[in-house]
Amino acid sequence: MCAEYMISDCDLPDITVSVSEKELLDELLLCGESFGRGYCESVCIYRKICAQLPSFDSVMFHSSAVSVDGRGYAFFGRSGAGKSTHTMLWTRLLSDRMTVINGDKPIYTARDGKIIAYGSPWCGKEGLHTNKSAELSAICLIKKSEKNRIRRLSPSEAAELVIDQVIIPKDARNAVLTFGFLDKLVKTVAVYELECDISEEAARLSFETMSGGTV
């Protein structure tokens, strides 16, 4: 699962995680028996990694991150809002111009005044991920609607919607760090709210608005 991400020239890892048998069994109980030990182990491990990310000015968002012509775009939204579908529609429209960085749980890092989206091996059931990164140009918050409409949000409007997309850590230190990250995110990246009917027209609208280019 992690083969693409292995590195050999590393003395000291930044993050070290492990999962106990008890934690694994608790997760199995939570997930249900149809999910095997392997899946549950990977969920526990990623959860532990993500808990430490704020110390690295990073946060994992349940979202889809892609790059088009080298520029990063992310789709945020509640479960079932259409992130995966929209990603697929963009793939159809943009083909080779586009790479899916991670279709479900990418890691975002604030560095040098930018927000960068990173691939990771933990992705959704579509299995879309790659060990690549891209500077985030825009975020698209997706909501299902009958009509297609997109608008740019102000940083404070974006703040409220983006908070909804992340799990705020329960410990004070990491909660503060997460808010610090969210503050940088809304000030650095253009955030749009897209109401859409999950059509090619919606995908065209979102891409052309956020990129300033054409399909």
Added chain:
Amino acid sequence: MKIKNEFIVSSISGVNYAVPVGERSTEFKGMIKLIGIGEFLWKKLEGGIEMDALVDSVTENYDIDRATAERDVKAFCAKLSEAGVLAD
């Protein structure tokens, strides 16, 4: 009156949010956006303050008559109390 412990206040794009952490996060589900005078009142309540003193500080710092201030501050505190944010 005093805000219970284990709430932190953090801001995003200049807007302050009061967020429960630690044990408080299991008891209080959600967060509180502090806008306008809400931020001022929260800070006063964090240190613990009586109702009269709180109303006094509002009339000292804002251009508002005492009756209105008292009504609004009581309403604000009642909301916090109902939400389980204030310690007795």
